[in-house]
Amino acid sequence: MDQKSSLQESAAWFDLLSADQQQRVQQNVSVTQYPAGAMIERKGEQAYAWIGVLSGLVKVSVGTSDGKLASLTGVPSGGWIGEGSLLKDERRKYDVVALRECAIARLPAASFNWLLDNSIPFNRYLLHQLNERVAQFIGKAEYDRLLAPDARVARCLAELFNPLLYPGKSMRLDITQEEIGYLARISRQRTNQALRALEQAQLLKIEYGAVQVLSLDGLKHYGV
């Protein structure tokens, strides 16, 4: 397929650039296909590029240095991640794993910095994205303390699905209950309990190694 059109579809910032800037990006970006379950970026590696999800869904496991207290964030198609490591020129602190088969774009650090220096709209976009991310973390910290575990699972799942927006279609996600547990920061067996409760509420269906969302809106507002 055409690289430019796929960038326009999956990178909101691309249309903000001038024609010559777009051209430069196209020349420097590289796109790679990954099968489901593939490791895209490994924790501890030097960050060379800005990572964009053109299609599919990836998960970002944010681990502490000891490695175990991991919180996961789903990044859907159209999301761009890793600018933190680029800006500070440090090693990646996350594992990025393909949750489904997906196409990943990489914009080299040099091009990324060049855009920062030359495009005001690009800076504005990045600022907006950072702000959104902060808001997301604040919201997470909020319901982490306030909501019951069942509701946390519901909202974490909704968060994963929300940006995907498959209207009316069957929404299923290959994610193990163990991973959901990491996502909601609860134990695996509690995740099982929560999923069963949500299934009882007709909000989702439990499958082997996957869940199927029946009511995204119901998940969003569960327990509130």
Added chain:
DNA sequence: TCATTAAATTGTT
């Protein structure tokens, strides 16, 4: 293509 085995995921104690 089918049967057996192995690995992974889920449910239960």
Added chain:
DNA sequence: AACAATTTAATGA
């Protein structure tokens, strides 16, 4: 946390 049961995948005939 450990164990048992179920499902998918993988291997070999």
